[in-house]
Amino acid sequence: MKQFSRRNFLAIAAAAAARPGFARTMNEDIGERLSRSLETGKVSGLHALLVSQGGNTVFEYYGRGEDQIWGRPLGMVVFAPDVLHDLRSVSKSVVGLAYGIALAAGKVPAPEAKLYEQFPEYADLAGQAGRDRITLHHVLSMTLGLEWDELTIPYGDLRNSENAMEAAPDRFRFILERPIVGEPGAKWTYCGGATALLGHLIARGTGEPLLNYCRRVLFDPMGFGPAEWTTGHDGEPHTASGLRLLPRDLLKVGQLVQAGGKWNGREIVPSDWVKRVTTPVVTIDPNRSYGYHWYMGDGQPPRQQHWIGGIGWGGQRLYVIPGLDLVVAINCGNYGKPGQEQSRVSTTVLSDVVLPSFVS
Template identity: 50%
Template sequence: MTTQLRDLLVETLQAGRVDGLHAAVAVRGGQTLLEYYGAGEDFAWGTSLGTVEFGPETLHDVRSVTKSVTALLYGIALGEGRVPHPAEPLLRQFREYSDLAADPERARLTVEHALMMSLGLEWREDIPYNSPANAEIAMELAPDRYRYVLERPILQPPGARWSYCGGATALLGRLIADGTGRPLPQYGRAALFEPLGIHSFEWMAGADGVASAASGLRLAPRDLARLGELVLAEGAWDGRQIVPASWIRAMLQPRLHTDWGARYGYHWYLETIAGHRLVAGMGNGGQRLIVLPDLDLSVAITAGNYDNPDQWRTPVTLLEQVIFPATR
């Protein structure tokens, strides 16, 4: 870390402008630009871990950044011919729900609608995650999580608008597991993590033992940043094409607008910040995997601002007031 970067970070921390920051790793052109570890109360989903002293090997919830990792896995499995093409009808992949497939409106759903979070089904996650009124929690409590998602009331035509939906990711996780014949963590380890040299991770599961494709991953920040480097390299790593480059390009193509104006691809957010193109996976509490292609920069941020409406401020401040000035 340069003296300039260290001074900017210390000043920003002391001024309280990045409250709740647990760790940050920024890698530019394969070289570590920033590596910071702090301390604070942390949680694994809703279970308090107490005050944690974070370090290079400390695993951290990445929450909904998991969704973006699941999209990478879908691309790998698609390249292997193990999962359906995005244009394929979604309910055709869930043959046990023939009653739902008989509904002509639901029959219009495709895998791409799940990838774009545009299923058009009723789904609310703007309720605290400790409430069964939150759709993701209700899905976890349901006797059949996939039926729970697919039988939600239809609010609008599929593809019409983006609507945040962890259930869409759960469906993708099921397609990956079915197509590869392996649970999501096992396939993730073999197809993505081990080829990248990521040997330590956790993938938390619900009460039914199914790993959460939407929010279950725990990773060390260094390894999270490595996933960003993979995206920068269009899926290539150490001379091997891990994710098809065509999938990376498709995944990061802007398709719909989010409620706050960002664009959305296949489970990745697409924005512009300080004049730089930004693609990101985002998770509750301030978890971020940020990729800035024009700067050749991958940034992993973990934080403890869970359910805080201003949780976005810490990663944005870290970028704008610490990392960007050090790249000029």
């Protein structure tokens, strides 16, 4: 990232450190490590990095690079506190919180409710054997037992289930008619269609477009700036991956979860729902589990820490580390790189750049 000199980078870190109550030494240490990682190429495509501890922002960095809006190129962008960024699939975790707010208001069905009963317009599907066993719990935890593949087929290929859903004349029929390939609840299958169903239930139950509802009950009460939710050819939002927020507001989402759903002492998301979404339901792999649209893991040695978070394509990450009262928000532009490379960059930022200032 040669467009940022070492001197300019450290000036950004020092400016953040100079704010009242911030640890200047901590900021300078994070800044030094990040500068070295950028110069050596260990970290590439980083657009923004924000860190908070105890509810206070302790580090803030903005870079520049090629960016997109849900696959549409924007060219070279200079990032700053007032520049929106795609969340990609971190959008799913925001939807998970919004569902809990709507549930508490009696606007959406409970997790125990049967899925197909919520979609009477697809009665022909509801009558098929085995579909009556699928509940909203399985939608929230992505354990529906339906055929869906977003992970082995590249995005942009119509064989990829999310792309096929976006191209379908009726996205909800497309999701609900997927063949049953397993017992509901038995296995996690990454599924943007699940999030699309949740977003539709929120919009229908509240009588508001998804973005408007999130703005009213979640974003505005927390003082968010502008927000966008990209839409498909049918006008439906890209619920699973289309949310765009300011990096500072992404950080606030993590702070909200860290605080058990409260913001400035006011309950925004019911605390019991925050606990539920961040409680493991299903194991993904030896290092990660999944709750209700939120991931959980225990990191990698030597700085192994339990974390809760959201993960999005291109290197978007939101980490909540309860044991350190720490929140880390990362935005990257590594959309065209393999998933392993995207994960390597975000893991390096967390483990090698940020965590050394908080754990030995």
